[in-house]
Amino acid sequence: MKKLCLLGLFVSLASHQVLAATTPVPLENKDAFISDLMKQMTLDEKIGQLRLISIGPEMPRELIRKEIAAGNIGGTFNSITRAENRPMQDAAMRSRLKIPMFFAYDVIHGHRTIFPIPLALASSWDMDAIGQSGRVAAKEAAADSLDITFAPMVDISRDPRWGRSSEGFGEDTYLTSRIAGVMVRAYQGATPSAADSIMASVKHFALYGAVEGGRDYNTVDMSPVKMYQDYLPPYRAAIDAGAGGVMVALNSINGIPATANTWLMNDLLRKDWGFKGLAVSDHGAIFELIKHGVARDGREAAKLAIKAGIDMSMNDTLYGKELPGLLKSGEIEQKDIDNAVREVLAAKYDMGLFKDPYLRIGKAEDDPADTYAESRLHRAEAREVARRSLVLLKNQNETLPLKKDAKVALVGPLAKAPIDMMGSWAAAGRPAQSVTLFDGMSSVIGDKANLIYARGANITSDKKVLGYLNFLNFDAPEVVDDPRPANVLIEEAVKAAKDADVIVAAVGESRGMSHESSSRTDLNIPETQRELIRALKATGKPLVLVLMNGRPLTILEENQSADAILETWFSGTEGGNAIADVLFGDYNPSGKLPVTFPRSVGQIPTYYNHLSIGRPFTPGKPGNYTSQYFDDTTGPLFPFGYGLSYTQFALSDMALSSTTLNATGKLDASVMVKNTGKRDGETVVQLYIQDVTGSMIRPVKELKNFQKIMLKAGEQKVVHFTISEDDLKFYNSQLKYAAEPGKFNVQIGLDSQDVTQQSFELL
């Protein structure tokens, strides 16, 4: 039994519980318990709870423990083992009121076992697989004493120049909202107070994915209708699924930084949406209010943030410094502070920490002997999820799957890149535990002489870019640079190619190229790798490109030269095995793009669900005065929802159960899906709806539902979707969410472009 303490609170008798000396307030009564605790807190102790610090080399641990014991810190992040966090919780238990600390971390796509990046998870369109990735992450993180994650990141991103596109679930509101709910439920399990659950804090509230020009931290200017219709629903879905926290975005929204935005944080989030959880600022965001130009100084910044409802301040000292003075002068009220404190304490309560501050820390004798032990990983789950997230973009002449006895030249800077396999925000994943593509292919190709490896190119030959990418990593340069001249690397690869039956080239971005603060003006594969691809093409050998990247790339030329292209994103700890499973046909690819691939950077934005316009461009009917770029083909390279399989699927007999629908009714949309090829396989049947005429311009189509189905070779099945009035609602110019009577087109397809259509009337 831990040493227990007095709070003036009564709690039950289980071990580790916070004991009470006087007033018996049962722990079971959350509100009364928190109110009672708050009555006993000094102003300093209250303000201490609002402080969230990052544990890094800049602050000695001993000092941190002192501060915790003095009641000056509410939680930490970036400290991620039981052995590290236990002494901090011990320090909290030595503080006057023994209020437990919480320990946070960016568990974004796995914790120790790294799953594919979120954009890749979305490519699976497989809610069970995505949920499994979140559940495993939660279990691993909780086993490492973590209580809360800064995830899921559900920022809709329609601009692939933005480096954080990799961290979200793509461009579509419906798909992202579905995943938001799945992820929250996966992290939190049945309840965030369970020992193997972690609390989810959805981010970045709000609209961070819409930063102007795709440049990180830039401003966001957006009409209310667009916000409500396209960008806000995923956050709402996460909150409706019970997310205990929200992380506030670094950007401004229509001239007001989110961190000082009372409309966003109070009117919308708390009043309209009923959010009662914890609002955490992003790193240093309160201080940045000065840079945004809405606060004269730290004092005003702290005032704006607390007034807006920012409960915890991440890594800045302004609340501690300024709130007492602001309160004294009457510029803020006690209730401003109390509301924030209450939300912090309530979150801790919901994480189960008042019942047991050591719930996830456990006992020292149970600490893992080796934090990095293989036995702590969930490799089978990671491989299964990863292979479901790969997207086959091209497969001319059935180049894939490869024969297992083929002689393969494996080239490219990403073929042996353990750190890149993990992608950005790889939590506590270890590169040494990643299976690279080389490793994965080696396990399949028994005869070592049949796998000839040559690096072929560096990630980039641009030293400035290289410097930037390596600067982002604080420990060691993460982008390896082979000092040999580019032509020598290429010659070696060409020689390997000539000796082989087929070339597999692993090309794309290093993981740091799709990360926070990694915006790009150019979405090509870096030039030095393109030179390699050209030289490989010139050998005349079948060329398979295995793309690794965290955003859509512009691969017009590569799409012409390659015989097959497999989009693998950054596929995680088991990525190499998963990719090999697909390359050699042990798994039939089933992923679909959650983002549009533009032909060129100049086409951006190219999202599929754009609004109707007066002079639309009709493919195949070029002409002046329609909406097009005259210097390139109009339309994307690969549309949203696109992805091939080693088998073929055909849709037929689309039918609607009725040509009309009334407000309370339901309509069945069905289609026959047949696997017309020779292999069993899965595909994603997608339902899009267009509101043809409305009081406002409506999108040309919107994803409203989908089903991922498995069909054996030759098998066929009727897929049904139910449509009700709810699916037809939208925010009108008065921000009223309602459906309008009239004609609707229903489209069903295996991607967003190639669809079959029927119509009905909403009465």
Ligand code: NOJ
């Ligand atoms: C800044 C990032 O914007 C945010 O997503 C992350 O959660 C915090 N840093 C903490 O690491």
